[in-house]
Amino acid sequence: MPVEQPFNVYREQLSSLYHGLALWKPNPEGLYDQVAIGDVGYVSEGVFIRMFNVTLPWDDVSNRTFGIPDRYDFLNLDNVPIRHENFVKLEYYSRHVSRMENTNNVLAASPDQ
Known part of the structure; x- marks a missing residue:
């Protein structure tokens, strides 16, 4: 059975929390500052690839x-109510994952090692 890519597991497991699409790499290093309202693009290997933003003029x-x-x-958001929500800082994980402390500093190994 093929091993699922980590970015797909992350997305699938966290989508059940209903906080949107979980991105493996939420900060698009070097491409633009951050994902924003109005961004049009696609997700590739856990990264959102922004093609353009509809809140900016087409020729921006x-x-x-x-x-x-x-x-x-372009879409004018001046009179559109936008809800801002800050997540509580805690550990988010799927119901199939548990946490264990590694007090003996044991290293994990893959089955073929």
Whole structure:
């Protein structure tokens, strides 16, 4: 049986918590600051790849990473209520995972080692 990729396991296990799509790498290092409202793109190997943002004009310089998108009227969010929610700082995990302390500093090994 093939081993599932870690980013897929992470997404599948945390999706049951209903806090959105869990990204393996939530910060797109070097591409742009952070995932934002209005971003249009796709997820590849646990990373959201932003193609453009509909809250910016179609010809905005930040919308040119993958070429210039077709012309569109940008989405104005000035009068749209946006709910901000901060997650409580605790450990989020699926119901199939438990936590164990590694007091003896035992190293994990794969079955073929």
